[in-house]
Amino acid sequence: MARLSLQGIRKSFARTEILKGITLDVEDGEFISLVGASGCGKSTLLRIIAGLEHPDEGSVSIDGKPVDEASPKARNVAMVFQDYALYPHMTVAQNMAMPLIMGRLPMRARLPGMRLLTPGFAPLRREIATQVETVARQLRIDHLLERKPAQLSGGQRQRVALGRALVRNPHLFLMDEPLSNLDAKLRVQVRQEIVELHQNTGLTFVYVTHDQVEAMTMSNRVALLQEGRLLQVGTPDDLYSDPDSLSVARFIGSPEINVLPAQARAGGFEVGDQFIPVPHQLELGSDLFLAVRPEGVMVAGAGPRDGRQMVTLAVTRTGMEDLGGEIILHTAVKGLPGIDLRARLQKEAGGVDLDLRNLPLDLNLSFSPRSCRLFAASGARIRAGAERAASLPTSLESVG
Amino acid sequence: MSAARGSLARRRALLAYALVAPASVLILLIYIGPIIAVIFASLTDYTLVRDGFSFVGLENYTAMFADEAFANALRNTVIYAAFFLPGAFFISLFLALAIQSRKKFRSVLEVLFFLPVTSTLAAMALVWAALMDSRQGVINNTLTSFGLEPVNFLGDPGFVLAALAAISLWSIIGFNMVLFLAGLTAIPRNLYDAAAIDGADHPVDRFFRVTWPMLAPTSVFVAVTTSITAFKLFDTVAVLTKGGPARSSEVFLYLTFLEGFEYFNMGYAAALSVFFLGLIFVFALIQTLLSDRRINS
Structure with a gap:
């Protein structure tokens, strides 16, 4: 649960200015969509919020505290990537456990082959496994826990990606075009599920999409970007009926x-x-x-x-x-x-x-x-x- | 109707056989034929100094396992491999990891490290001989200037295999590094992004959670091809030490060469070659099995 505040974010890649001063405030528990044509800078903005990129100018604050120097880990953000970015060599259970293992186990227990040498952490490992199972059940993927991503359908992979983001208690839930690789029917279904997820968790969601229908149907507010500038921020109805x-x-x-x-x-x-x-x-x-x-x-x-x-x-x-x-x-x-x-x-x-x-x-x-x-x-x-x-x-x- | 379809199928089959025939003949002639010939020769007492030959059954093989020179060559090869393999694998991996993230100098460094691969090893071996010379060599001059004892790298039985391994390392590291770089480049960037989001932002975590497992197919390939290379050591030995001193650098392939072309025991050399072939086959099998397992999992 967190407020997000962006102040004058600017970012260039190789002399091309991608973001030209973005200022935006997102309320606690809000579902905001960043929408725009491809190349408008919306994904870069999301990556800056996540801490995967650093702005040339401007500042990102979470709950009023600047996090510009903080790593993604320290920002405690969860993110669902467009192509899911699941670890192909890990099972579904291992994929979903990753944020918990990184967050709770110390380095000496995380190194490969240390499971047997650090029996003291067995209760913690069991706790993590239980937590993963709970989330997997919620997403109805508990029967897939031992599979690898290559053995899953697109929709199942999508759920695993959601699950990996959900197992912990993030401040922000970031999504980068999470539905674009799904077929049309599944997209409508998952759209509804994400809205329900937002309602059930009450987390602050930042959702990036190029599809204005997704933005209009899912969010409390929509921020429309074009060529690195915010054109208008408002409720879906504001943008539709009262465009600036x-x-x-x-x-x-x-x-x-x-x-x-x-x-x-x-x-x-x-x-x-x-x-x-x-x-x-x-x-x-x-x-x-x-x-x-x-x-x-x-x-x-x-x-x-x-x-x-x-x-x-x-x-x-x-x-x-x-x-x-x-x-x-x-x-x-x-x-x-x-x-x-x-x-x-x-x-x-x-x-x-x-x-x-x-x-x-x-x-x-x-x-x-x-x-x-x-x-x-x-x-x-x-x-x-x-x-x-x-x-x-x-x-x-x-x-x- | 069905007769016509049958003849169509037959014509297609004939065409298919006709199309693969040239390649099949070449493969038989170039690869399969020589292997059969060597296996055949290994069962004879064929030498270069006498016309005709007679079958001796497995005599060459029994002689081989009783031969002290064979045991010596095998031991030397294994010692050499013990110096060579870890370096050829881990130094290359380390260099690839270090170079990969460099933006400006990556290509320059790549070319520099790859240069030895493009050179003729037999010629470069002479340069190494000059560098490693026990009296005027640059390396020994450096050592003595620090007050250390000079080392007769190529003339001391205790050092020669390590020295040969060092030269081989110099010549192969660039190649393995390029293989590792290709493997690293193939790892999707967004896995590192996902790892950063999941909290694996420590370099050690990034390496063990993403890089190392994603690099596994490349690692298997590098390990297997490098092992085969280790058993194929020949040219530096032939140019620099001729197996000496006191046969302490007489490695497997050099022994085969000696038996065949110095002592003219072609039958026996063929038996050694078949043994070598079997060894390489085992390595190739390991690689195939491992890479198959990765695909299936």
């Missing part, structure tokens, strides 16, 4: 958020050939980006009207993905070359008498300005009012 920048909006959510070019006009903005009034202070004539999630887009006239003005665009259908319960509609916006508009349409949407299978090639799609987010040309979010308050609802109209 276009990059965040684009990274989170699948299918990707729709981005349309718009121009600022007096009292509102213009998209396509429509004027939409908004209460924002906009620089006249400046280029803007309007972003709307695919589920906010509907076939014009078919969606529930909220009595306000809708943005309606004429589009040409370019593709359809039938996902069973819903359909992802891909369209090209007329008059805005190169702009795709994706709509996520529920087949069973209430009150919609629309045959989704037989949509015409040319149709009108519409969305409510309420579901839009506005961004400056630089990608920075434009919010209504000068100050940003996380508690304020920040969709366009609700403030106005």
Whole structure:
């Protein structure tokens, strides 16, 4: 159980700056995900937290105490590696006992062949074996204890790696893309198990992933990294509904958020050939980006009207993905070359008498300005009012 | 239908035999043939000085086990191996461990230690002879400058095997070191990360928990090939000591050479060779069994 605090972490490898000043506080018992595309520095950050790498600048504190000079052992962190990093020459039981043997037995009892020469430690060894069995039972791998990693399936290896991390009482539980080597179905299952593990242990979890779905579904908070910087830290809903920048909006959510070019006009903005009034202070004539999630887009006239003005665009259908319960509609916006508009349409949407299978090639799609987010040309979010308050609802109209 | 399939299978089989035939013939000619010829010769009294030969059964072998020269050669070889093997294994391992983590000078050091492997040992043996000379040798000059007694490295029966072992060490350490380096490089980095997380950050723990067990296949290979090399000692003996002084450096392969090409007892030399072959076979078998066990476990 521990708080984790990162202050201005910088790290370069061979003149390439991987981390450009990361400051982050993680509360005791929190499950935080570090998410970002590959190469964004998330794994390096995790290794710095673990003590496997040392930052060029900045400081890592656990429970308020700086641990920059401390070894991974002294930091008491547990870590699950992407490819599990099990010791191939040891049995499952020996793999899982490793942290306990290193932590409890003195050097003279740890050296090879010393088991028989140090009978005084036999009770301690039995205690360690019992502890390993207990954890193995929890993870349902107690029947595999005498096997070697090569004789295990991917999912079993994953559990052994979890078990090795769990046998002791770590301050922090670090995971580096632990699910990426599992097949899709197992991934969903283990995802749930890790969430339960977090709830049962109450430990502080730092979870690295490139998969935004994992980050969104598992964590209390998500920290989104891009090119060595933290773009936004917040609850999954913060990042999804209230992104600070276009990059965040684009990274989170699948299918990707729709981005349309718009121009600022007096009292509102213009998209396509429509004027939409908004209460924002906009620089006249400046280029803007309007972003709307695919589920906010509907076939014009078919969606529930909220009595306000809708943005309606004429589009040409370019593709359809039938996902069973819903359909992802891909369209090209007329008059805005190169702009795709994706709509996520529920087949069973209430009150919609629309045959989704037989949509015409040319149709009108519409969305409510309420579901839009506005961004400056630089990608920075434009919010209504000068100050940003996380508690304020920040969709366009609700403030106005 | 089935007849056609049968003939297709037969044609495929014929093609397969035709394709492996050249390699099989070469292997028979180059490897198997000579072995059979040597075994055959070891059962005869064939010499280089007389035409014709007659079968003598196992007489060469019984003579061998009664031969004092054979016992002497075997003893000398074992003493030499006792000097040579531990050094060839542990010094190479130590150097590999020491060099491996060096970033800047690793390649330079690798080349330096590997240089003796690329040199011609027979020629370099002469350099060693000059270094080890009992009167003007650099080593003895150094020893006497410290007030120590000069040592006749190659002329003293008590020193000659150790001196030969030293020269052999010089020539093989670089090679074994490169083998160990390859083995060390193949150990996944993340095992050391995992070990650090698990608390095995002391060098001794890292070595015994990760490096040594992960290096086991390489170690077996190095141990076996080095043992075989030890039994193949010949060129430095031939160039420097000719088995002397007083046959104290007459090792197994040199004795075989003497019997065959100096005393012309080809039949007897063939019997010695077969014994040598059996010895090497045992080592090769050990290696195969050990590496098989690793794969299966």
